[in-house]
Amino acid sequence: MEEFRYDTQLLIEGCQLDEDALADEFRARFAGDCLIAVGDETVMKIHFHTNEPWEVLRYCASLGEIFDIVVEDMVRQSRGLKG
Numbered sequence: 001m002e003e004f005r006y007d008t009q010l011l012i013e014g015c016q017l018d019e020d021a022l023a024d025e026f027r028a029r030f031a032g033d034c035l036i037a038v039g040d041e042t043v044m045k046i047h048f049h050t051n052e053p054w055e056v057l058r059y060c061a062s063l064g065e066i067f068d069i070v071v072e073d074m075v076r077q078s079r080g081l082k083g
Helices: 017-028 053-063 074-078
Strands: 005-012 032-039 043-050 064-071
Touching: 005 032, 005 053, 017 032, 017 043, 017 053, 043 053, 053 064, 064 074
Parallel strands: none
Antiparallel strands: 005 043, 005 064, 032 043
């Protein structure tokens, strides 16, 4: 079984976004793995495995507009079901 169940992906459109600062903040705030935070000052792509995707979405929404949101249940996927 996966330690972190939900594959959470989204885009954040905001002001003064910084890849390194955002990655550091994720590591401090959330339990999870496979973090990818890439982009520039105005748009950032986030990929993160966590058990609490709703908390990740809440935090990201505080940084700017979030869109292209995908949350997939990797446990269901491993059983051959839709995530």
